[in-house]
Amino acid sequence: MKHVHRFKARVLKRSDLPSGCALETQSQSASVALPGSAEPPAEKNGLFKLAESKPASDLSGSTSFPVDIVAVHGLNGDAFSTWTHKPTGILWLRDLLPSYLPGCRVYTYGYPSKIFSQSSERVQEYALNLLISLRDIREDSENAKRSVVFICHSLGGIVFKQALVTAHQDNHLYGEVLNSIIGVVFLGTPHRGSTAANLGSVCGAIVNTFWSTASAGVGPRTVRTDLLNNLIYDSDALQDLAMSARVRLGSISVVSCFETEPTPPLSSLIVSRASATLSLPNEEPIPMSEDHKTICRFSGETESYLKVARAIRRIVLQSSNSSPALKRVSTHSSTLVLSDLERTCMTLLNDHDVTKDVEPPPKPVPGTCQWIRGHQLFIAWLGKSSNALLWLTGHPGCGKTMLSYSLAQYFEDARAKSSNVLIYLCQNKNKQTDGRAVLIGLILQIIDRHRSLIRHIRAAFEKQGSSIVQSFASLWRIFLKVTTDPKIGPIYVILDALDECEKVSCHQLLISIAEMLAEPPQSIKGDSHIKFLVTSRPFLYQSYANSQKALQSQISIDDDQTGYTEDLQTFIQQRIHEISLNRQFSSEIKDFLCQAITSKADRTFLWIHMVLASIEKSLLTSRKEFQKIIAGIPEGLAEIYHRYISAIPEDHVEDASKLLNLLLACSRPLSLNELNIAFTMEPQHTTAEDIIQDTHNSIAHTVQGILGSLARVTGQQVSLVHQSLKEFLLEQDPEKAKDSSTIRLVNAQKSALQLATVCIQYLLLDDFAINFFPTCDSPTTAAAEDTDFLVELPMGDFKGDFWEQGDLDLESDVLFREPGAQHPNICDTVVSDYPFYTYACLHWAEHFSMCEESAPDDLQDAAKSLLDNNTANCRNWLSFYVVRASTLIEGDLADLDPLIVASQFNLSTALDDIIRTNGPDQDTMNQSLYWASRLGHHRIVPSLLAAGADPNARLIEGQTALTVASEHGRISCVKALLVDIRTNVNEPGRAGRTALSFACGVGHGGIVKELLKQRLCNAGQPDNAGATSFIWAVGGGHHSIISTLARLHSINxxxxxxxxxxxxxxxxxxxxxxxxxxxxxxxxxxxxxxxxxxxxxxxxxxxxxxxxxxxxxxxxxxxxxxxxxxxxxxxxxxxxxxxxxxxxxxxxxxxxxxxxxxxxxxWTPLAWAIQTDSPDTVQALVSDGKVQLERSDGGGRTALSWAVEYGHVEVVKVLLRAGADPCTKDVRGKTPSMIAKEFVRDNILRELEAYGAY
Structure with missing residues (x-):
């Protein structure tokens, strides 16, 4: 509230202004040169030349930058003060930048941006005047070919983006200006605006009203509420501009500098990183240790100034290949660019990493899992100096996963030279069933150890964007790049339970591995060989052993392996020892149990675990009872499961069915708290407190008492005892299970329905019937507090100038804070108070979509209410979902139409009902079709098409339903779209690319075939960059698609x-x-x-x-x-x-x-090698014998002269050893020694003197 009180206090100080203090009026564009130390002119609107530096001398060898730099100020700033450091008076655009970029010209553009202003011009007019001014000064033939770089502070970035869009729209007028723009540096530009701007607009309207009644006889001082309205968070204007400018920005260099310090007296950032960056592939975000005021004002060559100056220089150098006036391209890429792309790529992969909820196996009993280290095949596999694979097979429950983790630890410990041990557990229950997910998990692990290898991901990302995560071929290529990098050394890759991976992608993975293993050993670079260790059930191995020689090396874990039997015996002894201590069994009973169970040691770890669990749970502890338990447990796992389920007492059948359904349906292991709530919840519960009152005091005891050995409690997590139990339950036919009431009540449909019911009921509790998250229309917490002062504003005189006074001048940027900045904290609070809210939010729709056709009417109505964004329950879960979910869905879900939300979450029945009852408009239908197609919800696509959705409508990034479905590999949606005769198979999407282009680029061969079946498909149609589908297929390395396209007559x-x-x-x-x-x-x-x-x-x-x-x-x-x-x-x-x-x-x-x-x-190759400071390369060149060491370049300088000035001592040594003359003078009369002295390079001077220099 402090800034609110200051606002009120300063407004109250306003007094009548003298008549001479009229506001600035807009003038026509001007181009007035400002002397180095001159005062800024009185006129501040238009285009002014601040400086023009001389180009670097041809003899100096320095780079010239014949570029025009145009600065655009922000809200309440002007063409000069915005860029001036007040304490020192330094206007860095004029006083610092020209000397850093010889040959540049610097302009500053001003427009009426004062909050208190009479001007009625809008952002569109400011942008238009900017274009007119630039066009006018460039009509001089001398200026026409100069490139342009923009520097924009705050609102100035919005003006620039509008100018970019206008120039595109009116290309016949401003095309030359548009083509000259090579880059932009944004300084704290709020691309997404702020809900706090709502406050500013309301306040401005009130002040305007007060001023009109309280300032008779004084020139009007109105608040520019129109400018504030342009900055309302996610306003239509900002969204439209962002969409229109996005493609245009993609063709130039973009640097987005964002503040990291709050602007006094505020405690939070005025423009957060989220608002100050655009998430463009070609964007370079730069953090600045500045606040929103100081981010554009520099006292000298500070670190922040240098960040901006170097960013401008990089933009100019990077564009030099397309500008003949710019030469001497830097050969080194920016570490800042790499750092940002690393974050972008890692975020992309992390969002698609499904290993986050992996449930690690129990630690092996000490002394077990060591036998395999002495197995001949294992030793041979480990000793190979080439790529190799070893396949461990075993039946369910034999301890494959435990063995995998034990070996991973062994590789880490015993072979300490390699930190490259990667392990991936393909747990079906956690949806890790896709070969792409396996590769993402492995890539993330190795990048985490070797961050420099992110360059391989970056290269793929720059070509294909986020679609790389949808393409197995792209991910495999990245995997090969990072694992075969010469610097990485040997790698151990453990793929556990590969039989639980989805069949098609599992085949792709195994064939790819086989092809890699089949490559000749000489193709391996350095010591970068890969050792694959695969575990699975026998059937998967048998499917490939005969056809793939590289995959034939196998050890059968539970097939008469002496070490495995010994592990079972050790396990039995250890567990019986623990049970005996807890139950105080005599040594006689202990020995009896060891002998009785060991006699059946040909069984699996899981079988023994369940026998021991039964003994541990038994209330009867006589020898006779133990004999009965051991004899009564069947040999096969299916028989064991059937026996345990059938033995559940009749009075616990319903509870057991409920628990099994919950554990069967859950998308990830549930915590004990989550399971307690889900198990307890009943229709009569209306608040979270009601549920807590009825929850079980010891849910772990309840679960184990009812389900016994069928469930496993590990720490705070509970799950089914084994993946094989899930398979057993899903394979049962309820109609044939006459002898088990529990089995009849457990199946996939019922489990989904039960968990969906619990999730929906929880989200509709009264606790969530109030808005937890601040919105544009309903500000809460701090936002609500900020508006309290509005009702207190007095009617009276305004004294002083609130917006321009002293250190408290925030340049109105308090208006740019985002409501979403508070959302993560709110989510944390919600989770701490409501432990089931996270699971319910993230998974209710997933479960409901599996059973909605069989769901009762009241549940369907409840689900539809969760799609109604007029209710707080709906807005809360959607806002929570946006913050906590890893999803392709973008934007603020809480503001979307229910039809769009239904299409995004695959709720087909709800969608049909909304279409039937609401009659949505065309745009809503089109957006829904886009999202259904993008997310692969093929059940929904035909319904939307039948209802009139346009399959050719271009929406986000210009994508159509067909292009986005093709890009993301949604073949069922592609087929459904192609059935509709309205679908234009050649309709371009993002960057002018067709559906075929996207499918070819990502490697979706099935979609390529479907598209090529279409009679009108133009396989050779180029995109905006002139690239065809064939070029995109080549870029992705998709060989089968390349072969398919090459056979077509339409392909060049x-x-x-x-x-x-x-x-x-x-x-x-x-x-x-x-x-x-x-x-x-x-x-x-x-x-x-x-x-x-x-x-x-x-x-x-x-x-x-x-x-x-x-x-x-x-x-x-x-x-x-x-x-x-x-x-x-x-x-x-x-x-x-x-x-x-x-x-x-x-x-x-x-x-x-x-x-x-x-x-x-x-410049010769030697000159280039010297500039790069590559002594090996220089040595290779001079060793050829054809290089003239004393050749002078256009500036009259020798190779040695340049090497000395650069300070490249190792290169100097190579040149001197090769016979370079250390006494040769350049055209300036300077010898290498003189240059070394001039630059104080004593180490180089000693080298020169050793070769007779003077």
Whole structure:
């Protein structure tokens, strides 16, 4: 409330203003140069030139930056004060930036953004005037070719995005300006706005009213509520602008700087990272240790200033390939970019990682699981220096998982040189049934150990975006990249219970592993071999042993293995010892039990566990009773389960059925608290307190007393004793189970219905009938507190200038805080008070969708009420879901139409009822179809199409239902959409890509076949970048799809995209040797095709360090080894510039010409290698014998001269050993020694003097 009271106090101080203090009025665009120390002009609206620095001298060797930099201020700022550090008077755009970027020109743009203003102009007009001003100054032919970079603070970013959209819409007027824009740096721009802006708008309206009645005779000072309205959180205007600008921003460099410090006197951030960033693939977020005021004002060359200046420089350098005026590209990528992409990629993978709820197995009894270490096959497998696989098979309950975890620990401990031990447990009950999930889990584990390998994920992400998680082929390629990296060393991959993986993707995984193992040993780089250890039931092994030689090495765990039998005996002895201590059995009974159970030691661990559990639970403890228990337990697990279930007393049948249904249906292991609530809940309970009053005081005792050995309690979690029990229950035919009342009451449908009922009833408790989460319309907690002062505002004179005074000036940015910032804390509070809320929120719809057709009417009505966002119960669970769920669903679910929510959560019956009763509008229908298609809800798609949803409507990111279904691999939805005659198979989606393009890029072969069956499908249709489906298939490395497309007459395998690159060029540049081999076998393929910059596939492979690709290309008889690009650079030059030593050696060995050739800037490969500070590369070049060490470049300087100035001491040593003259003078008359002294490089000076320098 402190800032609210300050607001009230300062408003009360306002006095009548003198007539001379009229507000600024907008003028036409201006271009006025501001002298270095001159005062800002009185006119502050328009475009002003702040500075123009001279280009770097050609002789200096420095980089010139012939670029225009345009700064756009924010709300309540102006063209000059926004960028000025008041204590020092430094206007950094004028005083610092020009010297950092020689050759640049700096402009600042002003517009009427004051909160108290007469202006009626809108953001659209500000943007239009900005475009007009830029167009006018660029009509001078001298300026027309200069690139433009924008710097935008706060609202200025909104103005810039509007200008970008307007320029696209009016391309005939502003196309030249648009094409010149190469990047933007956002400084605290609230892209999503804030609900607090609602407060500002209301306050502004009140102040306007007061002012009109209390300031007679004074010039009107109205509050610009229109500007505030533009910033309301998730307002329609902001959402529309974000959608329109997103694609435009994708074609330029985007840097988003966000504050990390609160702006005094506030205790929270004005613009959070979530609002200040756009989540674009090409975006570089940069945290700034500044608040919202200081993020755009710098006192000198501070760390924050340098972050911004370097970001601008990177933008200019990165665009230099497309701008002939910019040269000397930096060869090093920004660590900040890598860091951000690492976070982005890790978040993407983590969201799809289903191992978070893995229930670890019990620790093995000491002394067990060690026999396998002495097995001959295990020793042979472990000793191989190449990739290898060992398959451990065993029947259910034999201890495979326990053995897997024991071996993982053994590898970690005994083979300490390798920290690369990866283990994945394919537990069906936790939905880990997909080969893609297996790969994601493994990739995450290895990236967690070797963070630098994120570059392999980044490369895939930059090409395919988030769709990489939908493609097995893409994930497998990433897995190969990270596991075969030469720096990583040996890896142990343990895949446990692989038989529980989904059949199709399990086959893909095993075949991929087999192909990898079949590769010749010489293809392994360094010591990076992989050892696979797979465990499964025998049937899976038998399916592959005969056809895949690489998968034949097998140990049968429970097939007469001496060590396994000994483990069983050790396990029996240990457990009987524990039971005997607890029950105080005599040594005689203890020995009897050991002997009796050991005599049946040919059984499984699970069988023995259940026998011992029965003995431990038995109330009768005579020898006779124990003999009866041991003799009465059947040999097979199915018979054991049937016996235990049948033995449940009649008075506990209903309770047992309820518990089994809950444990059978749950999507993850339930906690004891969760199970207690779910088991206790009845229809008469209306509050959480009602339920707590009836819960069981010892639920673990209750579960074990009713279910006995059928359930396992581990810590605070409870689950079925084994996966085989779940299979047993699901395989039973209730009609045939006449002798078991419990079995008749347990099946998949009933279990889903029971858990759905409990979840829905819980979410509809009276406790949740009030809004927990603040909304735009119903602010709560702090937001509500902020509005308390509105009713207290007095009618009277306003004295002073609230918005512009002193240190408390917040530039109105208190308005930019988001309500969602409070949501995680609210969720934590809800979970602590309501332990079942998390499970109910995240899983109720999943369970209900499985049983809604058989659900009673009252449950269906209850479910529909949870889709009605007019109720607090609905809004609460949706808001909670957004915060806590890992989901593809974006945006604020609580504001969506019930039909859209039903489509997102696959509630087909509810959806049909909503269509029938509500008659939704066309846009709602289209959005629902989009989400159903994207999420793979194929039952819903036909209903929406039949109701009139448009399959060709372009929605989020311009995607249609067909393109988004194809991208995410939803083949059933694709088939349903294609049945509708209205569906345009060639309708473009994001970036102009068709459904076929997305399917080819991600590798969904089944969808590709379905699309190609369509008579009108245009397989060769290019996207906005000119790339065809064939190029996308090549980029994804999907070989079967490549073969399918190459056979089509409509496919041009040498098609060039808008940059002139072909499929071969992309495969070469992306280090896809295996794909390139296949491409070069296609008749008519062009191995030497040059792109718009004249670069050939060889050039791209050399520049990107693709050793494998270089070998493939050099072996081809039609390769043009002498190819040069438009800048006269050859493959040797590109390899040298990036320090790719291995590539360079192969090029030189193959006789590629041009080792000493000059490029268009008179730089030789040696000059590039020196700049990169790559002594090995320099050594390879000078060892060739054809390099002229004393050659001078265009600036009259030798290679040694440059190496000394760069400070690259190791390169200097190489050059001196090769015979470089340390006494040669450049055109300035300076010797290398003089340069070393000038830059105080004493270490280099000593090296030079050792070779006779003076």
């Amino acid at each position: 395998i040498n098609h060039m995209d808008k940059t002139g690159r072909t499929a071969v060029s992309w495969a070469a540049g992306d280090d896809m040797a295996d794909t390139l081999i296949r491409l070069l076998k296609l008749p008519g393929i062009n191995i030497n095709a040059k792109d718009n910059k004249g670069r050939s596939p060889l050039s791209w492979a050399a520049g990107n360090g693709c050793v494998g690709v270089i070998e493939v290309l050099l072996a081809h008889p039609k390769l043009d080894k002498a190819s040069i690009d438009n800048d006269k650079r050859n493959a040797i030059s590109w390899a040298s510039a990036h320090g790719h030593y291995e590539v360079l050696v192969k090029l030189l060995k193959a006789g590629c010409p041009g080792v000493d050739a000059e490029d268009i800037d008179t």
